[in-house]
Amino acid sequence: MARLTDANVALARQIVARYPRSRSALVPLLHLAQEQDGWLTEDAMQHIAELLGITPAEVLGTASFYEMFKREEVGRYLVNICTDIACHLNGADDLLDHAQQTLGVKAGRTTDDGIITLEDVQCIAACTEAPCLQVNYRYRYKVTSDGLDQLVADLRGGRLAGEIPPHGTLASVRQQIPADRWAGTGPAAQAEVDERFPS
Amino acid sequence: MTVTNAPLIISSRWEQSDGHTLDGYRRTGGYTSLRKALGMDPAAVTEEVKTANLLGRGGAGFPAGTKWGFLPPNVLPRYVVVNGDESEPGTYKDRILMERDPHQLIEGLLICCYAVGAAQAFLYVRGEMALAQERLAAALNEAYAAGLVGKDILGSGFSVDIVLHWGAGAYIVGEETALIESLEGERGMPRLKPPFFPASKGLYMQPTIVNNVETLSNLPWIIERGGAAFAALGNGKSTGTRLFAVSGHVNRPGVYEVEMGQTTFRDLVEHYCGGIREGRALKAFIPGGASSPWLFEEHLDLPLCKPTVDAAGSMLGSGAIVIMDETTDVVQACWRIVRFFARESCGKCTPCREGTTWLSRILERILAGEGRPSDIDMLMDVSDNISPGLVWPPKQTTICPLGPSATAPIASVVRRFRSDFDKYLRASHPRSEVAVV
Numbered sequence: 119m120a121r122l123t124d125a126n127v128a129l130a131r132q133i134v135a136r137y138p139r140s141r142s143a144l145v146p147l148l149h150l151a152q153e154q155d156g157w158l159t160e161d162a163m164q165h166i167a168e169l170l171g172i173t174p175a176e177v178l179g180t181a182s183f184y185e186m187f188k189r190e191e192v193g194r195y196l197v198n199i200c201t202d203i204a205c206h207l208n209g210a211d212d213l214l215d216h217a218q219q220t221l222g223v224k225a226g227r228t229t230d231d232g233i234i235t236l237e238d239v240q241c242i243a244a245c246t247e248a249p250c251l252q253v254n255y256r257y258r259y260k261v262t263s264d265g266l267d268q269l270v271a272d273l274r275g276g277r278l279a280g281e282i283p284p285h286g287t288l289a290s291v292r293q294q295i296p297a298d299r300w301a302g303t304g305p306a307a308q309a310e311v312d313e314r315f316p317s
Numbered sequence: 318m319t320v321t322n323a324p325l326i327i328s329s330r331w332e333q334s335d336g337h338t339l340d341g342y343r344r345t346g347g348y349t350s351l352r353k354a355l356g357m358d359p360a361a362v363t364e365e366v367k368t369a370n371l372l373g374r375g376g377a378g379f380p381a382g383t384k385w386g387f388l389p390p391n392v393l394p395r396y397v398v399v400n401g402d403e404s405e406p407g408t409y410k411d412r413i414l415m416e417r418d419p420h421q422l423i424e425g426l427l428i429c430c431y432a433v434g435a436a437q438a439f440l441y442v443r444g445e446m447a448l449a450q451e452r453l454a455a456a457l458n459e460a461y462a463a464g465l466v467g468k469d470i471l472g473s474g475f476s477v478d479i480v481l482h483w484g485a486g487a488y489i490v491g492e493e494t495a496l497i498e499s500l501e502g503e504r505g506m507p508r509l510k511p512p513f514f515p516a517s518k519g520l521y522m523q524p525t526i527v528n529n530v531e532t533l534s535n536l537p538w539i540i541e542r543g544g545a546a547f548a549a550l551g552n553g554k555s556t557g558t559r560l561f562a563v564s565g566h567v568n569r570p571g572v573y574e575v576e577m578g579q580t581t582f583r584d585l586v587e588h589y590c591g592g593i594r595e596g597r598a599l600k601a602f603i604p605g606g607a608s609s610p611w612l613f614e615e616h617l618d619l620p621l622c623k624p625t626v627d628a629a630g631s632m633l634g635s636g637a638i639v640i641m642d643e644t645t646d647v648v649q650a651c652w653r654i655v656r657f658f659a660r661e662s663c664g665k666c667t668p669c670r671e672g673t674t675w676l677s678r679i680l681e682r683i684l685a686g687e688g689r690p691s692d693i694d695m696l697m698d699v700s701d702n703i704s705p706g707l708v709w710p711p712k713q714t715t716i717c718p719l720g721p722s723a724t725a726p727i728a729s730v731v732r733r734f735r736s737d738f739d740k741y742l743r744a745s746h747p748r749s750e751v752a753v754v
Contacts, residue, residue: 203650241407
């Protein structure tokens with residue numbers, strides 16, 4: 119598994135240059151690595167450490183703090199069922215039980231076919247639409263047991279492939295800043311970028 | 318019943334299908350306030366916000382204009398950071414603002430940057446919100462291309478960059494100093510205040526303003542109509558309008574923009590939400606997110622006004638109201654909230670790291686039928702070690718308010734519904750022998 123590709127190194131260079139200090143780009147670069155491989159590999163973390171001039175331990179220290187970074191392989195689709203207060207009051211516990219039975223895995227595990235990883239997650243800010251879940255961070259509202267069964271069938275049948283990218287891809291739109299519009303009134307990590315990134 | 322005819326200040330484009338695009342935003346008056354602000358003296362912009370008495374909409378409710386005024390003069394560079402890390406259970410409003418009206422937030426942010434003289438701004442969006450990130454990225458791309466962000470904005474000579482930054486899943490990062498740590502590429506653990514008040518020692522130890530998404534989204538309206546027009550809404554103490562997400566056992570859960578100070582909790586429940594489901598009675602409600610102490614039937618007629626709700630022993634917090642009807646198992650509900658804080662404790666302070674975990678485990682064993690007679694006292698004792706005296710406003714033995722937040726539902730349920738605990742404890746069979754002293 120993989121270091122960042124040349125295309126992603128070029129993207130990383132753009133991202134780092136937006137920050138006053140290169141270390142600030144660590145979380146965005148971890149997202150980039152996860153988008154590339156579907157999870158966070160040791161090789162990618164090592165590569166990011168080199169690009170930012172920090173140690174692999176520092177990269178791991180930050181990566182391990184955040185729930186979204188998966189340091190083990192996960193399914194193509196992460197199905198995150200919220201069981202916090204508003205969803206709990208509206209039947210989320212039953213929904214999670216149903217999902218565990220239907221998928222044959224406990225929360226936190228991946229189905230044998232590698233398609234779905236089930237998670238029992240904290241509030242995802244859709245409390246008025248309870249019970250709710252996310253598939254690779256795309257919402258499904260007021261989910262019933264039947265609705266969940268249909269969702270699982272659609273995911274396994276590849277019918278949502280156009281709507282929901284594989285795990286690791288967050289937003290389908292990236293911020294682009296035209297060079298002639300960048301104000302650059304703050305300090306920039308440009309010198310660090312020039313030093314460490316292959317040109 | 319008070320349903321006022323206050324205007325929709327921040328939710329006016331939610332039903333507009335292209336409200337999130339630059340065209341749709343401009344067609345409905347967008348970016349005229351930015352032009353107006355750029356023609357004003359920066360100090361005059363801050364003055365309008367002070368006149369509006371715009372209280373921060375993130376949770377603490379601190380006046381935004383006053384916060385800006387804490388920046389030390391002539392210390393540069395300085396930064397503005399948008400807190401879009403909405404994660405408090407029950408809270409759902411910043412995400413809608415980012416998804417459906419991203420330009421309104423960007424315009425508000427630009428006005429703030431101009432007022433405080435920021436060199437650069439960072440828009441920190443919760444990692445789990447893919448659509449909000451897409452909408453904000455698209456909106457920023459449009460705004461940069463149109464000369465609204467970046468170099469020499471609208472030919473005014475004022476320049477500022479806005480960088481979109483993704484979080485990666487951690488509730489604690491909603492705390493402003495933890496958010497700054499996260500933005501610096503670190504584990505998102507809060508800093509001690511003092512000395513690390515963001516206004517003086519914030520991002521990269523430079524003066525920094527951290528404002529909530531909803532707070533900044535109000536600025537275009539305030540600059541367009543004037544701070545006095547905003548302050549004329551409400552009751553003087555709490556001004557303008559505010560978004561309230563009402564969830565739980567109501568017929569029409571939803572996010573409603575209502576006038577502060579005039580509207581009551583009962584108006585929200587009965588008028589906006591169509592009452593409690595199946596005509597049931599209220600058992601309790603959470604007035605301002607999972608961190609807030611619970612309120613009850615006798616509090617329904619309180620107005621949505623910060624000092625009034627503070628005086629009643631709770632807070633409006635993040636505008637998240639969770640309604641629990643008479644069928645609710647409040648011990649279960651209490652554990653669900655405590656479990657949240659235990660899972661989300663960052664581990665920096667011992668009383669929170671150990672205490673919230675113990676609280677969650679004690680509640681779990683009570684619910685599993687293995688509670689001990691002394692468990693209620695132990696819950697209160699552990700809570701007291703995190704938040705001494707269990708008073709309101711809370712005291713804390715921790716760096717940030719996360720730990721004390723976990724004690725709020727425990728104190729509420731033990732004080733009000735002790736008999737609900739007793740029901741569990743009477744039928745309880747602890748697994749090990751317990752010496753009752």
